[in-house]
Amino acid sequence: MEELMNQIKAFLGDRAKNIFKKGPAEIEVVVNKGENAQQLSAHLKEHIIALVSEDAIAKISFVDQSGEITDSFSLNQ
Numbered sequence: 001m002e003e004l005m006n007q008i009k010a011f012l013g014d015r016a017k018n019i020f021k022k023g024p025a026e027i028e029v030v031v032n033k034g035e036n037a038q039q040l041s042a043h044l045k046e047h048i049i050a051l052v053s054e055d056a057i058a059k060i061s062f063v064d065q066s067g068e069i070t071d072s073f074s075l076n077q
Helices: 001-015 037-051
Strands: 016-023 025-029 059-063 069-074
Touching: 001 016, 001 025, 001 037, 025 037, 037 059, 037 069
Parallel strands: 025 059
Antiparallel strands: 016 025, 059 069
16 A cells, blocks of 8 residues: 555655545545646546556545545546
8 A cells, every 4th residue: 555655646746735544445645735636636547557556456535625525536446
């Protein structure tokens, strides 16, 4: 899970304020103020295959500055 978090962090760069493990197979990405969380989520979805192994299982949620989940998706579905 740490490796996946590091890969997401590297991919999103400074557009993400914080990336942390929320559960055993869940990652939450808090986006920086002024960033569009839904666009970042869509961008990550387009490129996630290149970042993770085929058998990775995780739920990734994108959260705005107010703590609202704006989008989420699961890997290996």
